Amino acid sequence: MKKPRIVIIGAGFGGLEVAKNLKKAQAQIIVIDGRNYFLFQPLLYQVATAGLSPADIASPIRGVLRHQQNTDVVMKKVTGVDLQAQVVIAENEKISFDYLVLATGAHHGYFGHDNWENFAPGLKSISDATKIRRNILLAFEAAELEPDLEKRKALLTFVIVGAGPTGVELAGAISELSRRALASDFRHIDPRSAKIILIEASPQILASFSPGLSKKAAKALLKHGVEIRTNSRVGDINGEGVSIGSQKILAKTVIWAAGVVASPAGKWIDADVDYAGRIKVRQDLSVPGHRNIFAIGDTAAFIQDGKLLPGVSPVAMQQGRYLARLINAKIKGKEFESEFHYFNKGNLATVGRSFAVADLGRVKFAGFFAWVAWLVVHIYYLIGFRNRLLVIIQWAWAYLTFKPGARLIVSPEEDDQTGD
Amino acid sequence: MKKPRIVIIGAGFGGLEVAKNLKKAQAQIIVIDGRNYFLFQPLLYQVATAGLSPADIASPIRGVLRHQQNTDVVMKKVTGVDLQAQVVIAENEKISFDYLVLATGAHHGYFGHDNWENFAPGLKSISDATKIRRNILLAFEAAELEPDLEKRKALLTFVIVGAGPTGVELAGAISELSRRALASDFRHIDPRSAKIILIEASPQILASFSPGLSKKAAKALLKHGVEIRTNSRVGDINGEGVSIGSQKILAKTVIWAAGVVASPAGKWIDADVDYAGRIKVRQDLSVPGHRNIFAIGDTAAFIQDGKLLPGVSPVAMQQGRYLARLINAKIKGKEFESEFHYFNKGNLATVGRSFAVADLGRVKFAGFFAWVAWLVVHIYYLIGFRNRLLVIIQWAWAYLTFKPGARLIVSPEEDDQTGD
Numbered sequence: 001m002k003k004p005r006i007v008i009i010g011a012g013f014g015g016l017e018v019a020k021n022l023k024k025a026q027a028q029i030i031v032i033d034g035r036n037y038f039l040f041q042p043l044l045y046q047v048a049t050a051g052l053s054p055a056d057i058a059s060p061i062r063g064v065l066r067h068q069q070n071t072d073v074v075m076k077k078v079t080g081v082d083l084q085a086q087v088v089i090a091e092n093e094k095i096s097f098d099y100l101v102l103a104t105g106a107h108h109g110y111f112g113h114d115n116w117e118n119f120a121p122g123l124k125s126i127s128d129a130t131k132i133r134r135n136i137l138l139a140f141e142a143a144e145l146e147p148d149l150e151k152r153k154a155l156l157t158f159v160i161v162g163a164g165p166t167g168v169e170l171a172g173a174i175s176e177l178s179r180r181a182l183a184s185d186f187r188h189i190d191p192r193s194a195k196i197i198l199i200e201a202s203p204q205i206l207a208s209f210s211p212g213l214s215k216k217a218a219k220a221l222l223k224h225g226v227e228i229r230t231n232s233r234v235g236d237i238n239g240e241g242v243s244i245g246s247q248k249i250l251a252k253t254v255i256w257a258a259g260v261v262a263s264p265a266g267k268w269i270d271a272d273v274d275y276a277g278r279i280k281v282r283q284d285l286s287v288p289g290h291r292n293i294f295a296i297g298d299t300a301a302f303i304q305d306g307k308l309l310p311g312v313s314p315v316a317m318q319q320g321r322y323l324a325r326l327i328n329a330k331i332k333g334k335e336f337e338s339e340f341h342y343f344n345k346g347n348l349a350t351v352g353r354s355f356a357v358a359d360l361g362r363v364k365f366a367g368f369f370a371w372v373a374w375l376v377v378h379i380y381y382l383i384g385f386r387n388r389l390l391v392i393i394q395w396a397w398a399y400l401t402f403k404p405g406a407r408l409i410v411s412p413e414e415d416d417q418t419g420d
Numbered sequence: 421m422k423k424p425r426i427v428i429i430g431a432g433f434g435g436l437e438v439a440k441n442l443k444k445a446q447a448q449i450i451v452i453d454g455r456n457y458f459l460f461q462p463l464l465y466q467v468a469t470a471g472l473s474p475a476d477i478a479s480p481i482r483g484v485l486r487h488q489q490n491t492d493v494v495m496k497k498v499t500g501v502d503l504q505a506q507v508v509i510a511e512n513e514k515i516s517f518d519y520l521v522l523a524t525g526a527h528h529g530y531f532g533h534d535n536w537e538n539f540a541p542g543l544k545s546i547s548d549a550t551k552i553r554r555n556i557l558l559a560f561e562a563a564e565l566e567p568d569l570e571k572r573k574a575l576l577t578f579v580i581v582g583a584g585p586t587g588v589e590l591a592g593a594i595s596e597l598s599r600r601a602l603a604s605d606f607r608h609i610d611p612r613s614a615k616i617i618l619i620e621a622s623p624q625i626l627a628s629f630s631p632g633l634s635k636k637a638a639k640a641l642l643k644h645g646v647e648i649r650t651n652s653r654v655g656d657i658n659g660e661g662v663s664i665g666s667q668k669i670l671a672k673t674v675i676w677a678a679g680v681v682a683s684p685a686g687k688w689i690d691a692d693v694d695y696a697g698r699i700k701v702r703q704d705l706s707v708p709g710h711r712n713i714f715a716i717g718d719t720a721a722f723i724q725d726g727k728l729l730p731g732v733s734p735v736a737m738q739q740g741r742y743l744a745r746l747i748n749a750k751i752k753g754k755e756f757e758s759e760f761h762y763f764n765k766g767n768l769a770t771v772g773r774s775f776a777v778a779d780l781g782r783v784k785f786a787g788f789f790a791w792v793a794w795l796v797v798h799i800y801y802l803i804g805f806r807n808r809l810l811v812i813i814q815w816a817w818a819y820l821t822f823k824p825g826a827r828l829i830v831s832p833e834e835d836d837q838t839g840d
Contacts (some may be wrong), residue, residue, distance in 0.1 A: 036557060036829045053473035055826035062605035072607050075561045081660065093565070141456060141495045145513070185482035187492050289568075323570050363480075384818050390810065397806050406475035406482065409456045410546050 003028050004331055006064035006086055007097035009078050009265070011061045013036050013313040014297030015103030016321025018327075023068050025328050029098075032090055034077040036060055039083050039126065040382055042313060046168055047129035048255075049173035050407040051398055052136065052180070059383040063112075078104070080266040099292045099327050101281065102265040103320070106298035106311060109261030109276065112273045116237040120159075120254040123166060130410060132255055136174060137409045139253045140182060143189045150250075156194040159242050161234055162258030164207070168217060170255060171198045172352035174291040175224040181407070197227045199242065201258075204230060206357065208310060208347055213357040216366040221353040226296075231277035260311060265299050274301040278335070283339035285323055294323055302340065309342050315382070318342055335384060348374045353394075353399060423448050424751055427508055427517035428496050429457050431481045433733040434717030435523030437740025445748050450517075452510055455479055459546065460802055462733060463811070465586055467549035467673075469556065469593035470601070470827040471818055479803040498524070501688040503710075519712045522685040522699065526718035526731060529681030531677050536657040539581075540674040541616045543586060550677055550830060554825050556594060559673045560602060563609045570670075570717055576614040577671035579662050581654055582678030583620035584627070585769040588637060590675060591618045592772035595644040596732040603825070617647045617669060617751070619662065619679075624684070625652060626777065628730060630766055633777040636786040640771040648709045654678075659687065681730060687717050694728075695719040703759035705743055714743055723762070729762050733801070738762055768794045773819060787810075 008015045011033040019031050049053055065071045071147065076090035086229040087094040108122025121131055135213045136158065136400045143155035158174050160167045177195035185191070198205065198221065204214045205221075205228060218228055229244065236243045241251040262277035271279045271287050278301035279287055285300065287293045297316030309315045322340045329336035346360035348370065356371035375395070382388050424447050428435045430454040439451050460477040468700035485491045490538035496510035507514040517538055528542025541551055557576065563575035578594050581588045605611070605764035618625065618641065624634045625641075625648060638648055649664065656663045661671040684699035690701045691707050699707055705720065707713045717736030721728045729735045742760045749756035768790065776791035778784065795815070802808050 016664045036561060036827070053475045054830060055828050058828055060605070062602075062825040066604050074565065076565070100494050126828070130830075132626075139457060145494065145496070182482075184479070189498070386814075389813060389817070393809060393813065394806075406473075407456070407476050407480040408478055408546070410550075411475060 004098040005030065005034065005096065006101065006327060007095055008101040008103060008296075009033075009088065010105055010263075010299070011035075011064075011073075012041075012103060012105050012157050012316065014105075014299075014316030016064060017297070018103065019043065019065060019071055020102050020326050021067070021321050021324030022328065025070065025324075025331060027327075027331055028068060029068075029071040030066070030075045030095060031061065031065065031071060032075055032076055032077070032078055032088065032095070034044055036062070038064060038383060040387075041124075042378060043128050044126075045169045045383070047126065047171065047175055047406070048123055048132040048136075050343065051131055051173065051408050052394055054130065056387055056394065057382070058126065059387065064383060077157045078268075079304060083269060088285045088294075090250075096396075097292075099330075100294070101323060102269075102293070102299050103297050103316070104263035104293040104299050106260040106262045106276075106278075108256055111259055111261040113237070114292060116256065118162060119237045119239060120242075120365040121255040122256040122260075123170070126259075127290075129348040131347050133406070134409050136177065137407060139169060140186065140189070140191055141409075142252070147186075149340055152189065153195075154241065154250040155186070155191035155252045156189065156191075157197065157241070157249065157253070158194060159197045159199060159249060159251040159254045160168045160381065161199050161237075161242070161254065161256050162197050163205035163228070163230070164257060165347075167198060167200070167255075167257035168206060168349055168351060170257060171221060171226045172224055172350065173197055175226050176352050177181075179225060182296075190227075193417050195227065195251075196225065197251070199227060199232050199234060199244065200228070201233045202230065206349055209349070209357055209359045210364055212361055213324060213364055215367055217349065217351050217357045221356045224352050260298065262299050266284065268295060271295075276301075284326060284336075285319055285340055296320055302342075304342055312347075314345060315342055348377060350374045424745060425450065425516065426450065426455055426519040426521065427515055428521040428523060429453075429508065430523035430525055430717075431455075431484075431493075432525050432717060432736065433521060434525075434719075434736035434740040435521065436481070436484060437737045438521050438523065438716070438744050439485060439488070439491055439764060441741050441744030442748065443714065443736040445490060445517065445744075445751060447751055448746075450459060450486075450494055450497055450515060451485065451491060451493045451837075452496055452508065452515070453481060454495070457484070458484060460807075461633070461770045462798060463802070464543055464546075464549050464595060465589045467546065467826070468688070469544055469590065469597055470553055471593065473826050476807055477802070478546065478816070479807065485632065486802060492625075497687055498688075500813060502728045503689060508683050509671075515817065517712075518813060520714070521743060522689075522707075522713070522715040522719050523717050523736070524683035524685045524719050525694075526576075526698075531659070535562055537678065539657045540581060540662075540676040542676040542680075543699040544591070544680075548672050553826070554829050555673050556597070557827060560606065560609070560611055560614075561829075562672070564606050564744075565608075569824070572609065573615075574661065574670040575672045576609065576611075577618060577669065578614060579617045579669055579671040579674045581662070581674065581676050583618050583625035583648070583650070583659075584677060585619060585767075587620070587675075587677035588641065588771060589768055591616055591641055591646045592644055592770065595641075595646050596772050599645065612645075615671075616645065617649060617710055618647070619652050619654060619664065619672070620650045621653045622650065627767055629769070629777055630784055633784055633786055636771065637771050637777045640775045640786075644772050649807070681719065682719050683716065685717040686758055687701040688718040689713060691715075696721075704746060704756075705739055705760055716740055716743055716818060722762070724762055731766075734765060743796065758783060768797060770794045 025198040038060040046052040076194040152223035182191040266273035279295040296319035298311040351354040356374040421628035457478040566572040602611040658720040699715040716739035718731040770776040778790035778796040
């Protein structure tokens, strides 16, 4: 009898976890992704701030699943799902499924102001990260050559919109880049005079943390010279900078770390989605109206105890493991009644070197040890010993020398003035 | 009395060497480059074959010269030189000079077939390298999904045009990628069946080496499954592949490692140049007709003992050191009679893992120890301890596991299917 086919769209934290935990399943598993690598999103901000190279936080999907003989990796962009025929449409191909897992993640959303993207790139992909790295480093280069003081000030002003973990970590890293790494690199400007402004619409930064920890993080950011503007809603972003109400902040570099919207997966199966395009799933992660289609991670809106689960990797991974167990049971024709329940191990966020905040529910702490915990957790979840080793060394190096290593401005239209 | 100003265009091996050796000069030194980093060209082929990350072989120019207070780094693209006014024109700026050093290097040239570049990219810049890496990895991905056997064969055929050190090193590295790293990654194709063809117009590969070593290198390449075609002149390159005379090789991936042409520096000062655009310099590296303008490295055609010096980094570095001494003497009003003389320490080229050829003039050897020598030399000349450490570790890792780590397909138009 033919093995059931499980199609997983998206090889992020959630999708890969499903695939890995179906290693022994009597099924044919097909993982489809438009990219050939898994990206360790939580460290992407370090690529954007010249701390790490893209390859350090990415692992080829085929490499991760190489020894899983029941699994096939297809590098294609999915454009839709044909529910009638029960097939996924990936470019020119139709891939039939018995079970479908939608793990296509999210990308940054601009609350309807899509034109803001041109001036304030978000941070979701490697090309986003290298573009932001380029923008930041080019701003210092341009400032060095800019005689006009006003323009120079705008070039040395960096605005980050959104004070979640990513925004906070970006602010801390940019501050260190300007205060330490680049401090003695220039002759006509003092990079330490760079202004870093973190804008947050809600009343506190790191909203997912306790008010106490949020205050501690804010204090640490201030020590790093980061200016924090809470209760500030961005009205407009353009080539000049950012406006908040009637006030205008002149800044050449603006980074978007605010809203995200789910991938179009919801539309593919015209499911019921929430305001951010997340599919409203049942307690077993299945999509209402479909018994064999599931959504996890940032693609799913899962309500637990009346609250929406956050779009973080632990949620995606736990959902992935749960879903693998559920599908395995279904394949074996076993009953599987238990509902998914997210166990929150806690939240961590780092603020520059040697300081982080850790919210482990009952236990809450901030400072050096929270930072060490942050290091350990991130190294632990990084796929592949090689990447772990390289990241540890580069962190140690940057920690001791204050000099992140990947300070490269590379653009596709890179000019070739120097052949060497 | 005003300090003389020395303008160096190009921060490659040659230009940086001039700047570094003028550290103590009573002069104002300005280094102009369109990029913000020095690129360690000799290892660029490893970025193209997924062995290293760009940042591992690049160092920010400002970082290299940070402690040199008499030196200014300007990141701009030079578009010309105004000899009348004695100024360099860099974008919107005019930079005057008392001494001008042209160290702008070379880029790949197609002997008048510029349209070939679309099908056979060369390997001179980081974006070249990541593009080639993308092409190679995408070819395997496409082959995995290609039902048509003929098309699949074309996808798994890799042609390298030009069998100098770069071509040979590329061939060896691609062979290992297909024979080792990717061997177990695919389900429908066997990457080991990939065909790697090295095309050379002259009768022997590694023409700069002795016939004996060239033969040994050829044997090593054959052992790696590389097909060598000497005495073969490419007639055409297009989307289908490469034609040699009447024969057509169907190949989706073609890499250009043949000719290079010098940068337009010669035109800027309308100097007398050779067939490849290199400025014919005097024995003191000055440009005929100018006492204060010099050309070095790939920008210069220097004839020693009736032979043109090769476009390799040792030549550029030795010329750079010589020129720094010469300019220093001129500044001090001292006589400086000695002419430049290149001391050839020897040539090294590696053929995949554990094998290299070393031509040290009298001493010639091939095999494992030549390979160790190659490792040591390249690590030694790599700028910055951090880069050295990272490269050593990644080489050790790749050597032990046969798996290069940077197997990333990243394109600017990278699609965002997986938000994570």
